[in-house]
Amino acid sequence: MNSAVGEWLATSRQKLQAGTLTAQDLDRLAKLVETPRQLVLYLYSKSTNMRSALASWMLYDATKPQEPTLPSQEAPYESVLDAVADGWRIVQFPDAKLYRYDDVDNDYLGFEFILEKMI
Amino acid sequence: MAVIEPTLDDAGVMEFVATGFVLLEGVLDDAFNAKCDKMAGGNIDAFIGEDEFTKTVLLHSKIAGVARSLLGEDFLVPAGGHHHLYEAPHLGQTWHSDGLSGLGYDVTELQCYYYPQAVEIEDGPTMILPGSHCRAVDREAIAHYGDIRGQMSLTVPAGTVAMTRYGIWHKAGPKTNDRRRGMIKFSYHRQAAPQRDWKIDAPQIPEYQNQPRLAYVTEVESYRDRVRRMRTWNWLCGLDEESQLRWERSRPVSEIA
Numbered sequence: 304m305n306s307a308v309g310e311w312l313a314t315s316r317q318k319l320q321a322g323t324l325t326a327q328d329l330d331r332l333a334k335l336v337e338t339p340r341q342l343v344l345y346l347y348s349k350s351t352n353m354r355s356a357l358a359s360w361m362l363y364d365a366t367k368p369q370e371p372t373l374p375s376q377e378a379p380y381e382s383v384l385d386a387v388a389d390g391w392r393i394v395q396f397p398d399a400k401l402y403r404y405d406d407v408d409n410d411y412l413g414f415e416f417i418l419e420k421m422i
Numbered sequence: 423m424a425v426i427e428p429t430l431d432d433a434g435v436m437e438f439v440a441t442g443f444v445l446l447e448g449v450l451d452d453a454f455n456a457k458c459d460k461m462a463g464g465n466i467d468a469f470i471g472e473d474e475f476t477k478t479v480l481l482h483s484k485i486a487g488v489a490r491s492l493l494g495e496d497f498l499v500p501a502g503g504h505h506h507l508y509e510a511p512h513l514g515q516t517w518h519s520d521g522l523s524g525l526g527y528d529v530t531e532l533q534c535y536y537y538p539q540a541v542e543i544e545d546g547p548t549m550i551l552p553g554s555h556c557r558a559v560d561r562e563a564i565a566h567y568g569d570i571r572g573q574m575s576l577t578v579p580a581g582t583v584a585m586t587r588y589g590i591w592h593k594a595g596p597k598t599n600d601r602r603r604g605m606i607k608f609s610y611h612r613q614a615a616p617q618r619d620w621k622i623d624a625p626q627i628p629e630y631q632n633q634p635r636l637a638y639v640t641e642v643e644s645y646r647d648r649v650r651r652m653r654t655w656n657w658l659c660g661l662d663e664e665s666q667l668r669w670e671r672s673r674p675v676s677e678i679a
Contacts, residue, residue, distance in 0.1 A: 345566060349640045358638040361568025371513050371596035373543055375569050376637075407646040407653075410559045412567065412638060 307335050339421035340366050344391060346383050347413025351397050353383040358413035366422065383416045391418040428620040429487030432628055435620055438492060439654045440633035440647075442555030443586040449484045450536070450581035458538035458606060463507030470503040470608055479536060479583075480608070488585050491621070492529050492658070494614030500534075503608030506594070508546055514596035516565035517551070519589050527556070527653040529612070531588035536606040540580045546597025547575045548605060550584070553636040554591035556650045564591065572637030617660035630655040 311332055318324040347359035357378045380386040387393065397414035430438070438444055461469060469475055479485060480499050489497050520533065541547045551573050575595055576584055586592070588609065597603065618627055630652045635644045 345568065347567070347570075357571070358640070359567050359570040361566060369513060371511050371546070371598050373598065374549060374573065374575055374595055376571060376573070378569075378571070404646075407649045408556070408558065409643075409646070410557050410563075412554075412557070412564075412570065413640070 305335065308332070311335055342366070342420045342422060344379070344386065344418040344420070346380070346386060346416045346418060348383050348397070348416060349413060351399055351414050353387070353416070355382060355414075357382065383418070386418055391420050393417070394419050424481050424486075426481070426486045426490040427483070428491035429484060430491035431621040431623070432618075433631075435491060435658060436631055436651075436655060437633060438587070439630070439651050439658070441552040442590045443550060443552065443584055444488050444492075445576070445578070446484050446488070446583045446585070448579040448581045449482060449583060450479060450538075452580065454478050455538040455580045458536070459602070459604060461505050461507075461538075461604070461606075463505050463604070465502070466505045466606065467502030470606070471501045480610075485534070485583050485585070489532055489610040492532060492585075493610055493612040494616060494619065496613050498611040498613060500608035500610060503606055505604055505606050507602070507604045508594060508597055509600060509602050510597075511599060512546065512594075512597050514546060514549075515593035517567045517570075517591050517593050518561040518564065519554075519559055519591055520561075527650060527657045528616070529587055529654065529658060531612070532585045532610045533588045533590075534608050534610070535576070535584045535586070536608070537576070537578055537582045538580060538604060538606070539602070541576060541578050541582075541603060543575055543577050543595075544597070544599045545601055545603040546595045547577050547603070548584070549573050549575050549593050549595045550586065551591040551638070553639070553647065555587040555589045556647075556654070557591070558589070559591070570638050572639075615660065616658050618658070627659050627661070 311328075315324055315328055315332075318328065342365075343363040345359075345361040345363075346357055349355040349358050357380065360378050360380075362379065380389065383393070393416055395415070395417035397416060399414075402411055402414065403409070430444070434444070470480075476499065486499075535548055551570055553572075576582070578584075632648050632651065636647070639647060
């Protein structure tokens with residue numbers, strides 16, 4: 304059992320006996336048993352270093368309606384490291400071997416870090 | 423036979439080489455814009471092939487002048503095209519290049535976007551990524567990119583034509599209103615072998631003057647960009663392959679006194 308739910312049950316049993324259990328306690332339980340949903344953030348770093356500046360970014364948030372938002376030149380973070388400091392977990396690091404180039408030609412733009420946050 | 427004078431000089435061509443586009447703002451008049459604005463979306467080969475569109479747009483001195491500058495003499499004038507029309511709000515297209523990206527350093531096709539009405543940011547303007555025209559890509563493999571530093575939304579006055587090197591990354595931007603936003607797309611093509619026959623002041627071919635680094639570009643990419651641009655410039659000037667690939671500002675030791 305989820306430890307937070309276990310704590311809620313212990314506290315709520317006491318409240319039930321004392322007659323102080325409220326609807327707010329039930330709302331809290333509802334929050335605790337919600338399945339966490341994944342936010343996905345693509346960050347394109349200017350190198351494989353997590354401190355590098357960002358070239359591009361894209362947030363996929365399935366928790367909200369998919370509506371158009373105006374383009375922006377402002378990255379959500381200065382670097383991948385800043386995103387990690389804000390609670391994002393890296394689920395894919397760029398593999399330098401996949402970034403092929405031939406002489407002066409390439410077909411990619413920045414080094415792809417994929418991050419997630421469960422909410 | 424229509425005589426078209428080139429309008430770009432060395433500096434203008436060098437800028438195109440770096441960015442992959444020329445923007446001609448408000449060059450077409452309101453009456454013709456209004457006529458085009460009424461067109462239905464989809465294929466409009468017949469409309470583009472008419473004399474009126476050809477004379478008013480395709481042979482317009484400023485538009486055709488850029489085509490003449492970048493595609494040489496007797497370039498091919500479009501006989502068809504497409505009207506991309508949006509009205510309802512939408513998320514926007516994903517980044518893509520059209521068809522085959524155009525690998526290499528040549529300039530053989532100019533893909534043009536004509537806006538019969540003014541375009542504001544809420545209208546879902548076409549977005550382009552300056553400097554992306556030389557990256558040969560699988561168009562489906564760049565669809566996950568979102569905002570990119572240095573991207574450009576073409577918020578323009580009515581009657582504007584953007585002329586791009588075929589292969590530039592672009593997309594319809596996110597649209598947040600219900601206003602009609604159309605764009606007529608058509609392409610000019612090259613027939614002539616490349617030579618420096620745009621507007622020139624002196625016969626000597628100048629060295630390529632590198633342009634500012636683009637915002638999304640990494641350290642090594644700025645180095646690659648410089649070489650790619652130099653090769654495109656040399657190709658446009660009609661220099662032979664050996665000259666095209668010669669390292670700029672270098673000369674054989676035997677030429678040094």
